Amino acid sequence: MKKRLVIVTALAAIALLAFVGCADKGPKTIKIGVAGAHTGDLASYGLPSVKAAELVVEEWNAKGGVLGKKIELVVADDVCKPEVATNTASKLVGDKVIAVIGHICSGATKAALGIYKDAKIIAISPSATNPPLTKSGDYPNFFRTIAADDAQAEVDVDFAMKKLGIKKFAVLHDKGDYGKGFAEFAKGYLDAAGAEVVVFEGIQVGAVDYSAIINKVAASGAEAVMYGGYHPEASKLVSQMRSKGMKTVFISDDGVKDDTFIKVAKEAAEGVYASGPVDTTKNPLAIKAVEDHKKKYGEDPGAFFLNAYAATQALLNAIQKAGSTDYDAITKALRSEFVETPLGKISFDAKGDAIGVGFSVYQVQNGVFVEMK
Amino acid sequence: MDLNYLLQLFISGMTRGSIYALIALGYTMVYGIVQLINFAHGEIYMIGAFTALIVATVLNMTGMPGIAVFAIAMIVAVVYSAAYGFTMEKVAYKPLRNAPRLSALISAIGMSYFLQNYVLLAQTSDFVSFPRLIPKFRFLDGFGGMLSSTQVIIFLVTAVVMVLLTLLIKFTRIGKAMRATAQDKTMALLVGININQVIAVTFVIGSAMAAVGGVLISSHVGQINFYIGFIAGIKAFVAAVLGGIGSIPGAVLGSFVLGLTESFGTGYISSDYEDVFAFIILVLILIFRPSGLLGKSQKEKI
Numbered sequence: 154m155k156k157r158l159v160i161v162t163a164l165a166a167i168a169l170l171a172f173v174g175c176a177d178k179g180p181k182t183i184k185i186g187v188a189g190a191h192t193g194d195l196a197s198y199g200l201p202s203v204k205a206a207e208l209v210v211e212e213w214n215a216k217g218g219v220l221g222k223k224i225e226l227v228v229a230d231d232v233c234k235p236e237v238a239t240n241t242a243s244k245l246v247g248d249k250v251i252a253v254i255g256h257i258c259s260g261a262t263k264a265a266l267g268i269y270k271d272a273k274i275i276a277i278s279p280s281a282t283n284p285p286l287t288k289s290g291d292y293p294n295f296f297r298t299i300a301a302d303d304a305q306a307e308v309d310v311d312f313a314m315k316k317l318g319i320k321k322f323a324v325l326h327d328k329g330d331y332g333k334g335f336a337e338f339a340k341g342y343l344d345a346a347g348a349e350v351v352v353f354e355g356i357q358v359g360a361v362d363y364s365a366i367i368n369k370v371a372a373s374g375a376e377a378v379m380y381g382g383y384h385p386e387a388s389k390l391v392s393q394m395r396s397k398g399m400k401t402v403f404i405s406d407d408g409v410k411d412d413t414f415i416k417v418a419k420e421a422a423e424g425v426y427a428s429g430p431v432d433t434t435k436n437p438l439a440i441k442a443v444e445d446h447k448k449k450y451g452e453d454p455g456a457f458f459l460n461a462y463a464a465t466q467a468l469l470n471a472i473q474k475a476g477s478t479d480y481d482a483i484t485k486a487l488r489s490e491f492v493e494t495p496l497g498k499i500s501f502d503a504k505g506d507a508i509g510v511g512f513s514v515y516q517v518q519n520g521v522f523v524e525m526k
Numbered sequence: 527m528d529l530n531y532l533l534q535l536f537i538s539g540m541t542r543g544s545i546y547a548l549i550a551l552g553y554t555m556v557y558g559i560v561q562l563i564n565f566a567h568g569e570i571y572m573i574g575a576f577t578a579l580i581v582a583t584v585l586n587m588t589g590m591p592g593i594a595v596f597a598i599a600m601i602v603a604v605v606y607s608a609a610y611g612f613t614m615e616k617v618a619y620k621p622l623r624n625a626p627r628l629s630a631l632i633s634a635i636g637m638s639y640f641l642q643n644y645v646l647l648a649q650t651s652d653f654v655s656f657p658r659l660i661p662k663f664r665f666l667d668g669f670g671g672m673l674s675s676t677q678v679i680i681f682l683v684t685a686v687v688m689v690l691l692t693l694l695i696k697f698t699r700i701g702k703a704m705r706a707t708a709q710d711k712t713m714a715l716l717v718g719i720n721i722n723q724v725i726a727v728t729f730v731i732g733s734a735m736a737a738v739g740g741v742l743i744s745s746h747v748g749q750i751n752f753y754i755g756f757i758a759g760i761k762a763f764v765a766a767v768l769g770g771i772g773s774i775p776g777a778v779l780g781s782f783v784l785g786l787t788e789s790f791g792t793g794y795i796s797s798d799y800e801d802v803f804a805f806i807i808l809v810l811i812l813i814f815r816p817s818g819l820l821g822k823s824q825k826e827k828i
Contacts, residue, residue: 328798355798359757361545361743364538364677365792372531385653385749392748396658396674417655417749 182225183218183478185210185468186250188241188265189257189280190233199257201454202279202461203228206254208445209465219472231256235264242268250274251478254464257457259283266292273480275487277468279460284338287504294480296487296501298464298494299457300511305406305428306338312426312514312525313377313404314346321349323375323401325366325390327382328355335381335406343379351375358386367393370401377402384409387425388418395421402426407512415520423519428512431497432524433459439495463494463510467501534672535793536786541677541746543785544684548739549762550769550777551691552732558708558772559728561627565634566614567736568759569641570607572752574737575656575744576645578603582657596659596679596745603737610641611733612726620722638756645752653751656744676746687738688778691731695774700727708772761804768808770821779819783807 187206189199203226210224218224227248231238238261245253246268252275256262262281269276270292277296278286284301286292313319322343326336333355343350351373356366367390370378378394378401380387387409394401403425410429415422433439442462446454468483470492475482491500491509499509515522549571556564578599585595618637622630663675695701706714707724715721743758744750761784769780784804791803811819 354796357797357800359753360788360800361754361758361761362538362542362747364541365535365789366797368531368534368538369793369797372534385751388653388749389747396676396748413652417653419655419748421748 182223183220183472184225184227184248184250185465186227186229186245186248186253186255186274188229188231188238188245188253188255190261191228191230193232195233195258198280198456199230199233199255201456201458202254202257202464204446204450204454205279205442205458205461206465208442208449209462209469213469219469220476220478224469231258231261231265233258233261235260238262238265239268241265245269246272246274251472251480252277252468252483254279254461254468256281259286262286262295266295270294275468275480275483277464277487279464280457287506290504292505294484296464296467296505296507298460298467298496298499298507298510300430301506302334303338303342304506304511306335307342308512308514309379309404309406309426309428310339310342310346310348312428313379313402314343314348316525317377317402319348319377319402321351321374321376322379323352323370323373323377324350324354324379324381325352325370326355326380327358327386329358329382331408332380332382332406336379339379339381356382356386356390358382363390363393364397366390367397367399370394371397371399375401377404380405380409382406382408384411384414384417388414388422391418391425392421404514410515410522412522415517415522422517425517426514426525427517427522428514429522431511431513433496436495436497438493442495459495460510463496463499463507466494467492467499530672531793535789537673537677539786539789540782541680541785542788543782544680545739545743545758546762546765546785547778547781548684548687548735548742549758550766550781551774552736553763553766554769554771554774554777555704555728555732557766558774559704560619560623560630560725562619562630563634563763563771564619564729564732565631565759565763566618566637566641567732568755568757568762569638569645570611570614570733570755571736571740571758572645572750572755573610573641574603574607574733574740575750575754576649576752577606577737578741578744579654579656579750582659586657592657592659592661595657596741599659600738600741603741604734607737607740608730608734611729611736614733615726615729620725638759642752642756649752651752653749656748656750658748659745674746676742680742680746683738683742687735691735691774694731700724704728764804764808768811768818770815770818773818773820773822776818776820783819 187203189202190196191199210226214223227250229241229245231241242265254277256265257280259281262278275294279298282302284303324336324340326332340350387405391403405427407429410427439459471483471486474490475486487501491498497509499507502508514525516525552567581599581602582595618633619630622633660676660679666673703719703724765781765784766777769776787803787807788800792800
């Protein structure tokens with residue numbers, strides 16, 4: 154008898170549970186993952202993104218959430234390691250998130266993307282700059298709100314060839330990862346655009362004198378020097394070129410777009426072009442986002458904060474515009490809808506790179522960098 | 527390529543060579559007398575450049591003509607660096623005179639780090655602009671920008687310094703004492719030469735020449751930071767070994783060989799391998815002449 158009672162009770166309980174389950178159609182909240190390095194050496198790159206997502210979600214939830222549901226963040230740590238990132242991604246898939254803000258490091262992002270792709274989950278990274286992530290076309294579920302590593306080279310080459318009408322280039326670099334990477338991308342774009350690269354060489358950082366390589370550039374007849382590297386070598390090169398009376402155009406990267414360059418190279422710096430991130434300091438949304446961060450956390454935001462802020466805004470906006478949490482509808486909305494963010498008015502191209510985010514070319518005019526429009 | 531290009535590469539090689547020579551002389555003289563490789567020697571060159579920068583910045587405010595400022599800055603830098611060289615010897619090397627050679631070497635490396643970080647803390651970690659003190663010379667216009675005025679000054683000053691050094695070593699009392707000490711320290715001591723004084727003078731002269739090099743190259747390149755001495759020092763050391771360490775003409779020859787190799791290597795092959803050329807030459811010369819171009823082969827007496 155007693156045994157039977159237990160079974161009946163159990164059956165009743167199960168039926169009740171099933172009934173409760175039926176009453177709630179679909180989850181109550183919309184879950185969004187935030188993945189990246191939140192502990193370890195690179196935590197300072199990942200944590201600002203969590204804060205950015207929290208701020209945006211708080212703002213939306215205060216207005217009633219999205220599609221009438223509250224937004225819930227699922228924060229997951231990948232320590233910036235590819236082998237951990239796959240676990241992180243599986244966990245987020247298990248948690249049934251519809252999209253992920255992240256990951257932070259390019260390697261970890263790449264490792265996680267395959268898992269998201271199979272599960273039809275969108276990932277928007279605020280910081281993964283490795284070019285193939287978008288350009289390979291392997292990951293239709295991937296978007297980013299930061300310019301790719303080769304974006305600077307693309308912007309510089311475009312500017313030099315179309316705006317300045319230069320056809321003959323000397324490409325120099327400092328043999329470092331950053332400088333050489335830039336130089337190789339630049340050479341790729343120059344070759345593709347039909348420009349002539351007459352010199353392509355690395356220089357010795359810290360050498361006492363660069364007149365040999367400068368003579369070589371002069372003898373090659375290059376109209377412009379495209380330099381990949383940082384400002385100390387750039388200012389030595391430019392100073393020595395100018396004191397030799399060479400008027401060759403000098404174009405460089407973000408590593409040169411630094412006020413120290415102008416301070417050190419002085420009058421030789423005049424007229425030098427360098428690419429740098431589009432200026433956001435005057436964007437009212439960026440100012441507001443930074444203020445909100447200071448109010449809530451009592452300090453200035455860290456790396457990639459604005460990028461993550463923009464990523465979260467773009468995602469929520471796309472969900473709103475799509476009118477559903479369906480993968481295809483959201484990706485379509487991400488590609489077609491423009492949204493106002495701290496980085497400016499952005500949308501995404503077919504490959505997932507943000508339109509309206511990236512680099513502009515600046516020129517030194519009267520001792521300051523002026524954005525060339 | 528054409529002759530003009532060859533000549534330009536030659537000039538840039540000689541420019542480098544001159545600077546290497548000014549530093550390498552200090553290495554080789556010190557080695558010749560106390561058999562010590564003074565790794566802190568590059569730092570003296572850097573301190574010379576910084577001293578000149580400070581003096582020049584102050585003097586520029588008085589509106590003096592550039593070349594006068596250059597001369598005064600150079601003299602102050604020489605005096606200041608010589609004082610550093612003198613103190614360095616007394617503090618870091620003299621107490622270790624009779625210790626194993628390795629101890630003095632470690633002391634030299636320590637001194638190098640100390641001086642670098644001292645300038646880093648006392649001055650700045652940034653690159654700073656070095657004022658262009660040498661005006662453009664009108665008579666160079668005819669050469670079509672092949673030779674800059676700073677290069678002319680570098681060649682002139684280097685030549686004068688070398689002539690002075692030769693005279694000093696060949697014809698003065700202290701020069702004779704230096705040669706004697708280099709040949710045989712104990713014997714020199716026995717005939718009444720004040721070895722401590724000779725060693726101190728060697729450090730002072732070497733440091734003064736390094737300072738000259740530092741000021742010259744800084745006004746050529748137009749910027750300095752606390753780290754410039756390290757790379758220049760390494761290159762000059764290679765030049766000294768190349769020429770035969772301990773030999774004064776050898777250091778000069780080695781420096782020009784090194785400077786020209788780097789320059790022609792960059793010009794005709796690729797600057798990617800600038801250092802590779804420098805070290806290939808070093809290896810080749812040491813294979814065929816283990817004691818350097820002009821070095822004397824050492825015979826061990828049993």
